[in-house]
Amino acid sequence: xxxxxxxxxxxxxxxxxxxxxxxxxxxxxxxxxxxxxxxxxxxxxxxxxxxxxxxxxxxxxxxxxxxxxxxxxxxxxxxxxxxxxxxxxxxxxxxxxxxxxxxxxxxxxxxxxxxxxxxxxxxxxxxxxxxxxxxxxxxxxxxxxxxxxxxxxxxxxxxxxxxxxxxxxxxxxxxxxxxxxxxxxxxxxxxxxxxxxxxxxxxxxxxxxxxxxxxxxxxxxxxxxxxxxxxxxxxxxxxxxxxxx
Amino acid sequence: xxxxxxxxxxxxxxxxxxxxxxxxxxxxxxxxxxxxxxxxxxxxxxxxxxxxxxxxxxxxxxxxxxxxxxxxxxxxxxxxxxxxxxxxxxxxxxxxxxxxxxxxxxxxxxxxxxxxxxxxxxxxxxxxxxxxxxxxxxxxxxxxxxxxxxxxxxxxxxxxxxxxxxxxxxxxxxxxxxxxxxxxxxxxxxxxxxxxxxxxxxxxxxxxxxxxxxxxxxxxxxxxxxxxxxxxxxxxxxxxxxxxxxxxxxxxxxxxxxxxxxxxxxxxxxxxxxxxxxxxxxxxxxxxxxxxxxxxxxxxxxxxxxxxxxxxxxxxxxxxxxxxxxxxxx
Amino acid sequence: xxxxxxxxxxxxxxxxxxxxxxxxxxxxxxxxxxxxxxxxxxxxxxxxxxxxxxxxxxxxxxxxxxxxxxxxxxxxxxxxxxxxxxxxxxxxxxxxxxxxxxxxxxxxxxxxxxxxxxxxxxxxxxxxxxxxxxxxxxxxxxxxxxxxxxxxxxxxxxxxxxxxxxxxxxxxxxxxxxxxxxxxxxxxxxxxxxxxxxxxxxxxxxxxxxxxxxxxxxxxxxxxxxxxxxxxxxxxxxxxxxxxxxxxxxxxxxxxxxxxxxxxxxxxxxxxxxxxxxxxxxxxxxxx
Numbered sequence: 086x087x088x089x090x091x092x093x094x095x096x097x098x099x100x101x102x103x104x105x106x107x108x109x110x111x112x113x114x115x116x117x118x119x120x121x122x123x124x125x126x127x128x129x130x131x132x133x134x135x136x137x138x139x140x141x142x143x144x145x146x147x148x149x150x151x152x153x154x155x156x157x158x159x160x161x162x163x164x165x166x167x168x169x170x171x172x173x174x175x176x177x178x179x180x181x182x183x184x185x186x187x188x189x190x191x192x193x194x195x196x197x198x199x200x201x202x203x204x205x206x207x208x209x210x211x212x213x214x215x216x217x218x219x220x221x222x223x224x225x226x227x228x229x230x231x232x233x234x235x236x237x238x239x240x241x242x243x244x245x246x247x248x249x250x251x252x253x254x255x256x257x258x259x260x261x262x263x264x265x266x267x268x269x270x271x272x273x274x275x276x277x278x279x280x281x282x283x284x285x286x287x288x289x290x291x292x293x294x295x296x297x298x299x300x301x302x303x304x305x306x307x308x309x310x311x312x313x314x315x316x317x318x319x320x321x322x323x324x325x326x327x328x329x330x
Numbered sequence: 331x332x333x334x335x336x337x338x339x340x341x342x343x344x345x346x347x348x349x350x351x352x353x354x355x356x357x358x359x360x361x362x363x364x365x366x367x368x369x370x371x372x373x374x375x376x377x378x379x380x381x382x383x384x385x386x387x388x389x390x391x392x393x394x395x396x397x398x399x400x401x402x403x404x405x406x407x408x409x410x411x412x413x414x415x416x417x418x419x420x421x422x423x424x425x426x427x428x429x430x431x432x433x434x435x436x437x438x439x440x441x442x443x444x445x446x447x448x449x450x451x452x453x454x455x456x457x458x459x460x461x462x463x464x465x466x467x468x469x470x471x472x473x474x475x476x477x478x479x480x481x482x483x484x485x486x487x488x489x490x491x492x493x494x495x496x497x498x499x500x501x502x503x504x505x506x507x508x509x510x511x512x513x514x515x516x517x518x519x520x521x522x523x524x525x526x527x528x529x530x531x532x533x534x535x536x537x538x539x540x541x542x543x544x545x546x547x548x549x550x551x552x553x554x555x556x557x558x559x560x561x562x563x564x565x566x567x568x569x570x571x572x573x574x575x576x577x578x579x580x581x582x583x584x585x586x587x588x589x590x591x592x593x594x595x596x597x598x599x600x601x602x603x604x605x606x607x608x609x610x611x612x613x614x615x616x617x618x619x620x621x622x623x624x625x626x627x628x629x630x631x632x633x634x635x636x637x638x639x640x641x642x643x644x645x646x647x648x649x650x651x652x653x654x655x656x657x658x659x660x
Numbered sequence: 661x662x663x664x665x666x667x668x669x670x671x672x673x674x675x676x677x678x679x680x681x682x683x684x685x686x687x688x689x690x691x692x693x694x695x696x697x698x699x700x701x702x703x704x705x706x707x708x709x710x711x712x713x714x715x716x717x718x719x720x721x722x723x724x725x726x727x728x729x730x731x732x733x734x735x736x737x738x739x740x741x742x743x744x745x746x747x748x749x750x751x752x753x754x755x756x757x758x759x760x761x762x763x764x765x766x767x768x769x770x771x772x773x774x775x776x777x778x779x780x781x782x783x784x785x786x787x788x789x790x791x792x793x794x795x796x797x798x799x800x801x802x803x804x805x806x807x808x809x810x811x812x813x814x815x816x817x818x819x820x821x822x823x824x825x826x827x828x829x830x831x832x833x834x835x836x837x838x839x840x841x842x843x844x845x846x847x848x849x850x851x852x853x854x855x856x857x858x859x860x861x862x863x864x865x866x867x868x869x870x871x872x873x874x875x876x877x878x879x880x881x882x883x884x885x886x887x888x889x890x891x892x893x894x895x896x897x898x899x900x901x902x903x904x905x906x907x908x909x910x911x912x913x914x915x916x917x918x919x920x921x922x923x924x925x926x927x928x929x930x931x932x933x934x935x936x937x938x939x940x941x942x943x944x945x946x947x948x
Contacts (some may be wrong), residue, residue, distance in 0.1 A: 137528060163530035175525035177518050179586070188518045191511045192530035200511075240529055358765025385758050432938035438754045439697040443888050444937055447930040450885060454930075458923045570881075574762070613876070615778070625763025630748050633756045644914060 089150075090115045090275050091136075091244055096145035096155075098131050106132040107299045108145070113277065115243070118270050120307070121279045123296035129279045130172060132296070133246055136277070137169040138162035149244070164192065168242035170233040172249050172279075176221045183208065183217040185232055189239035202240055211235040211265060227258045234265065238274075245269060247278045259285050275276040287311065318325040342592075344474055349600060350490050359486045363558070364659070366600040368494035372579030372591025373500040374547035377507060380585035382540040383520030384434075385442040388449030389576050390543035391429070394568035396552025398456070401468050401562055411480035415553040422549030426541045434537050437523075446570060453568040469562025470556065480557045491556050496554055497592070500547050504588055507543060517639055520586070551624075565649040578621070582628060585636030593636050598624075668797050669918050675799065675807040677910020679865055682810040683883050684862030684890035684902040692834040692897025693854040694750060699761040701887060702880020703768035708734055708866025709875045710776060716783045723783055723870045724805070730867045731860045738859025739852045739936055744853065747848070765880070772877035780874040788871050802872035809868045814903055817861065820928055821899065829853060834897060885926065886913075889933040937946040 091113040098106040101110065106128045113119050121129050134140040136147060138159035147155040154162050168189075177185050186204035187197070208214045211231050224232060230250050237245055251262050263285050266276060270289075280286040281299045286293070286307075295303040295311045303316045310316055331339075346366075350359050379385050399421045409417075433444045454463045475481040482488040507513050513599025515536045518526040523533055524608065556562045575598075583594025596619075601620060609616040632638060687701045711730040712723035723730075740762065749760050788805045791798050821827040832840040833850040841847055865883075873879070889909055894901025909929055917925035 138525075139524070158532075159524075159527040160530050160532045163528055169528050171525065171528075175522040177521040177525065179521050180517060184517075188526065188531070189529040191514060195511055197509065197511060197514070227559065231605050236525075236529065379755075383755070385755060387762075432934055436937055439695075439758060440892075440937065443697060444891070444934060446665050447885065447888070447933055451927050451930045451934075454924065454927045458921065574766070577759075581755070585755060615770040615773025615775075618766050619774060620770075622763045622765070622767025622770055625759050626745060626767060627763075629752075629756045629759035629763055631743055633753060 088115065089148075090117075091112070091277075092148040092151075093132075093136070094146045094148070096132065096135060096147065097143045098128075098140055099143045100272055105299055106135070106142075106296075109296070109299070109301055109302055110145075111294045111301060113244070113275050116270060116273050116275055117291045118266065118276045118278060118289055120290035120293040121277055121296065122286070122293055126298075128299040129296055130248065133169065133248055133277075133279060133301075136162075137167060137246055150188055163240055163242075166241070166243040167246065168237035168240050168244070169246040170230070170237055170250055172252075174226075174233055175230045176229055176232055176236075177222075178220075178222040180221055181217070181223065182213060182219055182221050184237050185221050186239045189236040192240045206305040207224055207235050207239040208237065209272050210268070212261075227254050231255070231262075233266070234269075238269065242274060245274050245276045247276055247280075249279055249281060252281055337430060337488055339589075346494055350487055356486060359490055361390070361599065361603050363486065363490050363493050364603075365596050366490070366497050367554060367558075368575065368579050368599050369592040369595035370493065370497040370500050370551045370554075371548060371576040372583070372595050373497065373504055374544050374551060375576040376544075376580040376587075376591050377504055377516075377547070378537075378540045378544035378581050380587070380590065381508065381513065381520065382516040383586075384537055385438075385539070385577070386445040386541075387442050387546070387570065387573050387577065388429070388445035388447070388452075388542075389548055390512050390568050390570065390572040391449045391452040392422040392426060392536060392548040393552040393555070393572060393576070394452065394456070394562075395425055395545075396549025397460060397556040397562045397567040398552075399549070401470060401556045402462075402555040405468060410478050412478065413551055415550050418549040418553050419546040422545045422552075423542045426545035427538065430534075430538045430541045433533050434541075446573075448575055449568070449570050453564050453570075457564045463563065464565060467561060467566075470560040472560055481560065488521065489554075493554060493558075496550060500550075501588060501592075503543065503547065507540075508588065512536060512539055517586070574621075578625060580635075582624070582635055584637035587637055589633075590635055590637050597636060664796055669915055671799065672803070673911035673914035674704050675803045675910070676914065677907040678807040678810045678814075679869060679906075680883070680886050680890060680910055681903045681906025682814050682865040682868075682904055683862050684887040684894070685814055685886050685899050686858035686865075687884075687887045688891045688894065688897055688899060688902045689817070689861070690854050690858040691891060692899075693830060694746075694851050696746065696750070696757050697761065697888075698855075698858065699758070699884065700764035700768060701858070702882075702884030703765055703772075704734055704738065704862035704879040704880075705866040706772060706868070706875075706877065707737065707768065708863030709870045709873070709879060710772065710866075711863065712870035713781055713783055713875050714869040723867050724788065724809075727809070727864060727867050734863025735856040735860040737863075740855035741859075742852045742855035747851070750851070765884075769877050769880070776877070778877055780781050780814065780876045782874055783870050800872060806868035806871065808863060813861065813864050814899075817857065818858075818899060825936055826853070882926070886929060889929055892933055892937050 089112050093109060093111050096106055098108040099215055109132060121132065123129050131140065135142050138154070138157050138161065141156040146153055149167065154165060177188065183204055186207050187200045190200040190203040190207070194203055198297060205214065205217065208217050211234060213228065213231055213235055216228065221232060234247065236252060251259050265279065267289055270276060278286055278290065290307050292305060293307050294301055295310060295316050303310045303313045349362055353359065375386065396415065396418035399418035400411045403409040403417060404411050429448050433441055433448065436444050457465050469591040470481070472483055473481060474483050515526065515531045518531060519533055519536060527533060552567060555567065579595040579598055580591040581594065582598055583592065584590030592609055602617060602640050605620050628635065664879045683705055686697060686704070690696065690698050708730050711733055712726060715721040715726035716723060729777050745760060788802045790801050792804055794803050821831055829845045830850050830853060832843065833845055833847055885934055886909060890902045890905040893905035893908065912932060913929055916928040
């Protein structure tokens with residue numbers, strides 16, 4: 086097994102009296118895809134925000150290749166190689182699609198022409214080249230989500246955090262998104278995928294971590310987790326639909 | 331920059347260069363100088379307020395810093411105002427770091443409120459400080475000193491071309507910033523600050539960069555004002571209404587665009603002068619009514635400013651390729 | 661400084677602070693309900709002052725007698741402004757929101773200058789005049805009455821928010837617009853109500869001040885700055901916070917002006933504001 090890329094140790098996050106995450110621990114190896122599942126309000130997005138530097142954990146630690154990143158601001162976490170998307174897309178609406186990605190590419194390539202080239206490469210990778218010159222606000226929802234992924238990739242991360250990139254997509258769009266995540270993994274970028282769309286995540290995840298009420302209730306290969314009684318009771322029993330034939 | 335945009339800029343530059351030769355009447359030249367100076371202030375404000383989206387309503391503090399520093403250096407030490415302009419820009423940039431430090435912790439409305447407070451504090455302090463001329467201000471001696479001395483009383487023409495040069499310089503700075511890494515970052519911060527952070531952009535650092543550039547340019551405008559009027563006091567160089575004017579030029583023309591403040595300043599100054607002629611002098615409040623009414627109308631109905639009128643006409647045309655199949659089908 | 665003098669200064673600070681608080685209550689109401697800072701709030705106060713002035717100048721009616729009318733007028737103006745202008749910018753970019761109310765501020769100042777001249781005016785002889793003295797301390801009766809009126813109005817607003825159905829609906833909208841909408845509360849009505857109430861608060865404060873404060877078109881500028889400070893100190897949107905902050909700022913201003921230089925009292929208050937928003941962006945009394 087490859088060395089650990091990300092290690093979350095006893096992560097706890099409280100807001101006032103409200104505990105959003107309690108003693109959450111899991112880890113991720115380089116090039117792995119881990120699904121982060123759980124019913125609404127289980128604390129997935131809070132974990133995400135802590136990993137990406139948007140929240141400082143109340144206690145516990147987050148290690149990226151052995152180095153603590155807990156409590157660092159988002160821009161530092163990004164510079165260290167952790168990229169994220171947002172559940173509700175946050176594209177730069179006054180810019181073109183290409184410019185959106187250029188903002189990201191400028192992190193590693195300070196010269197604007199180089200960043201433009203890198204942005205075009207990233208757009209080609211995610212299949213958005215055709216829309217590079219369009220105002221980003223004109224994209225469809227599916228395209229906007231893909232733009233967010235493109236942008237995240239353009240900071241050349243080692244770890245990519247995907248927050249419900251498949252929610253609200255049609256099944257053919259979900260299929261495209263799944264293929265894209267696989268190709269991202271094939272480039273050696275590890276992914277943590279928060280997803281409600283099960284048929285999207287189950288086939289591609291190497292492991293699945295299930296949260297309920299802020300705690301980890303299961304952690305293992307998708308097949309094992311899917312048959313775990315606690316998980317079924319908490320979540321999957323009502324929501325999981327088996328992938329179609 | 332598109333070919334058409336280049337042509338428009340070139341034509342505007344030619345008109346600006348030749349204007350005072352054609353229109354020789356002093357009142358015309360004076361109005362033109364006012365337009366250029368207002369445009370320059372608007373360009374300065376626009377870098378922070380328009381590109382980075384941080385609405386400052388205390389920018390008069392930076393303008394005033396330029397006016398006061400060059401005037402003090404000239405009166406007390408006999409330094410050339412040109413050196414004073416550089417020094418003023420430096421002091422102003424330093425002041426902006428001091429102001430930005432607490433204020434950039436605030437977002438949106440709160441930032442705007444805090445900058446008003448800063449502007450009012452600076453004005454009140456200068457008002458009560460004898461060394462800085464207090465409420466009386468300073469007069470500069472009116473004697474022809476030539477270019478290096480920056481005082482011209484035989485003709486307004488030198489001020490016109492200096493104002494034009496300063497505007498061109500400010501536009502050049504703006505243009506360079508806009509197409510640099512910083513420019514992309516500023517627009518990203520304005521659109522979606524959290525997304526920008528997730529892509530490695532430090533909000534404080536880049537907002538501060540924008541403010542340093544913006545305040546230094548505003549200060550240079552302040553020095554020019556002091557040398558042209560040869561009189562400064564808190565009311566004319568540090569008031570909140572001056573801060574508003576800077577912002578208004580940019581908003582009226584179109585925020586976050588290179589040409590916006592220039593277009594806005596020309597229209598604004600024209601309206602101002604026209605209402606002054608029509609209603610006779612300031613102080614009757616008509617100028618404020620016109621100002622206020624315009625601001626409300628633009629804010630509510632045309633947030634993209636005058637340039638937005640043209641852009642929205644062009645907008646659908648640019649978007650056409652994406653929608654073309656639907657149109658063909660129809 | 662003797663104890664007597666200290667007490668006199670402190671109490672004077674509290675008297676003006678209570679009026680400041682009423683102005684800020686109006687501002688914080690609007691802000692709390694719809695996240696818009698009303699830069700024209702000082703002009704509501706100015707218009708309240710002029711309403712009182714004209715009542716007196718034209719019909720010899722005391723500002724205190726015309727106070728209910730002033731409140732009504734300003735309520736109508738606030739609600740009308742919401743319907744005509746503010747409604748169109750509730751979802752607009754921040755820049756539009758700032759400049760819409762900012763433009764209104766300039767517009768009202770200009771109108772006042774145009775219609776009523778930029779001169780200083782005052783209400784000649786109010787029923788409240790002279791001094792009240794107790795325990796060796798002396799206060800102007802107009803100041804005392806204004807402070808009392810301000811406290812009563814603030815208390816009335818507080819009661820309205822806490823104890824009436826309409827007030828509860830307003831508070832619900834402030835807390836969570838979507839949840840309130842689900843409960844069948846019409847957000848548009850609540851916004852208009854907030855603007856009406858906010859303007860009325862400032863107008864009443866203006867009428868109360870008119871018995872001893874000079875009346876001129878720019879009079880709002882000082883009060884809006886103080887109101888910003890109170891709203892920030894008290895926690896954005898908090899009526900009770902604005903009230904306590906009013907007392908604090910009134911005292912700081914009067915004591916500071918006494919010990920240092922009256923010309924710098926605004927510098928002191930504004931610096932306090934910057935210090936607070938820097939250390940606690942959510943406000944001194946606000947929750948994180």
